[in-house]
Amino acid sequence: MSDTNPCLSCGACCAFFRVSFYWGECQSAGGVVPDERVEQVGPQHVAMLGTTSKPARCESLAGEVGCGVSCTMYENRSSTCREFEASWEYGEHSDPCDRARAAHGLAPLEQGWAQQPLAMPA
Known part of the structure; x- marks a missing residue:
């Protein structure tokens, strides 16, 4: 098993799905998402x-x-990004992860890549 989070080389989810969420997550509403990064x-x-x-x-x-x-x-x-899970990150398959990867010609992640949940560095 690898100790490297495959999300660090993937990014397919960020280049496949519409990432929408409640406007209250924006900085102007007291949230953390910069207003200039959303529509x-x-x-x-x-x-x-x-x-x-x-x-x-x-x-x-x-x-x-x-x-x-x-x-x-x-x-x-946003919460949408924070809550997105890579396949097998927490021991379960993620169809959205597999679909995003497939759209970019990437193979699905294999079970067992995560010895433990890993966070992406800042």
Whole structure:
């Protein structure tokens, strides 16, 4: 088993899904997500810039999907990002993770990569 979090080289989820969440997570409402990193998508919801277009790619994602990525606002990311789980990160398969990886030509993560849950560094 690897001690490296595959999310550090993946980033497929950030370049596949629309990342939307309640506007109250924005800094102007007392939350942590910078207002300038989001766009309005509904009366009470915003989305990370770049994730409403097709193909989607969060503007806060740095690097090349599948080769090495990082989030330029990791400490201020939304609940949607915080709650996204890689397949087998907590011992269970994640269909959204597999779908995002497949869309970028990446194989699904194999069970057992995580000896323990690992957080991405800031």
